[in-house]
Amino acid sequence: MTQASLIDGKAFSADLRGRIATHVARLKEEHGITPGLAVVLVGEDPASQVYVRSKGKQTVEAGMASFEHKLPADTSEETLLAKVRELNEDPAVHGILVQLPLPKHLDSDLVINSIDVAKDVDGFHISNVGLLATGQKSLVPCTPLGCIMMLKAELGDLSGKEAVVIGRSNIVGKPMAQLLLAESCTVTIAHSRTADLAGTVRRADIVVAAVGRPQMVPGEWIKPGATVIDVGINRVPKEDGEGHRLVGDVDFASAKEVAGAITPVPGGVGPMTIACLLSNTLTACCRANGIPEPEL
Numbered sequence: 001m002t003q004a005s006l007i008d009g010k011a012f013s014a015d016l017r018g019r020i021a022t023h024v025a026r027l028k029e030e031h032g033i034t035p036g037l038a039v040v041l042v043g044e045d046p047a048s049q050v051y052v053r054s055k056g057k058q059t060v061e062a063g064m065a066s067f068e069h070k071l072p073a074d075t076s077e078e079t080l081l082a083k084v085r086e087l088n089e090d091p092a093v094h095g096i097l098v099q100l101p102l103p104k105h106l107d108s109d110l111v112i113n114s115i116d117v118a119k120d121v122d123g124f125h126i127s128n129v130g131l132l133a134t135g136q137k138s139l140v141p142c143t144p145l146g147c148i149m150m151l152k153a154e155l156g157d158l159s160g161k162e163a164v165v166i167g168r169s170n171i172v173g174k175p176m177a178q179l180l181l182a183e184s185c186t187v188t189i190a191h192s193r194t195a196d197l198a199g200t201v202r203r204a205d206i207v208v209a210a211v212g213r214p215q216m217v218p219g220e221w222i223k224p225g226a227t228v229i230d231v232g233i234n235r236v237p238k239e240d241g242e243g244h245r246l247v248g249d250v251d252f253a254s255a256k257e258v259a260g261a262i263t264p265v266p267g268g269v270g271p272m273t274i275a276c277l278l279s280n281t282l283t284a285c286c287r288a289n290g291i292p293e294p295e296l
């Protein structure tokens with residue numbers, strides 16, 4: 001058995017960000033417009049801070065404006081909603097991301113649904129969810145969007161493929177299934193209560209693992225030649241007990257012996273998520289200004 005080819009999300013995302021930067025420069029030259037992304041972070045979760053920092057950096061590198069709003073962990077719902085309202089009304093802000101999860105005292109559905117639909121670059125607002133589900137123009141959640149881009153680059157036409165999505169979250173599993181369905185895949189959403197998970201995954205030409213459980217999908221569940229997209233980014237203690245390393249939801253070592261192609265962790269889906277966030281910000285900016293959206 002030959003080894004799976006590696007789907008290089010890092011290289012893919014660098015490419016995509018380069019194309020985005022070109023369009024951003026043209027927007028500036030031809031229209032005097034700079035796309036702006038606002039990120040709201042409530043509390044001081046260190047992992048979230050790392051992620052927010054790298055988003056801000058890549059936003060600026062693409063030529064966009066980055067606005068970071070850090071609020072204390074005990075921020076009231078009223079204050080957070082007022083911040084979102086302010087960003088909704090700010091013409092320099094084309095995309096708004098409220099970092100999840102929010103502290104427990106805040107109602108994340110309420111907060112997300114208070115974001116202007118046209119600025120909801122996460123695609124989590126109920127209107128964007130409904131638009132996606134009904135095949136209408138929307139803003140598409142970044143992680144599933146990145147996954148579908150990599151799948152199409154790897155496989156070309158996806159129609160008729162058996163796709164199994166493991167995980168049913170609103171952030172990844174459900175929108176991923178919608179996008180695969182829109183590409184005419186036969187889609188199964190599996191989850192923790194699925195009776196025969198191994199047997200279900202074994203049918204799949206395309207496996208998308210998005211459960212958040214380290215290395216839970218072994219190579220023996222993978223159909224030979226299948227394309228495996230690993231969404232999991234799990235921090236686990238290093239074997240020697242010092243520090244942490246990142247592993248996916250798929251057991252990479254055994255899966256790469258069976259799969260046709262596979263995304264690594266890190267360097268797979270994660271970097272594509274950020275690139276798609278920039279892409280959505282550019283899209284939102286073009287729509288807000290009545291400018292045709294670039295084909296990226």
Ligand SMILES: Nc1nc(=O)c2c([nH]1)NC[C@@H]1CN(c3ccc(C(=O)N[C@@H](CCC(=O)O)C(=O)O)cc3)C=[N+]21
Nearest residue numbers: 051097098099100101122233266267268270271273274
């Ligand atoms: N409203 C909202 N939208 C999000 O999109 C969102 C969120 N909240 N909350 C947190 C999660 C997490 N997330 C990541 C994106 C990229 C990497 C990423 O690029 N990871 C690198 C590794 C980074 C490292 O070394 O830690 C990689 O996979 O190669 C990680 C995590 C987006 N999230």
Ligand SMILES: [Mg+2]
Nearest residue numbers: 167168169191
């Ligand atoms: Mg789940």
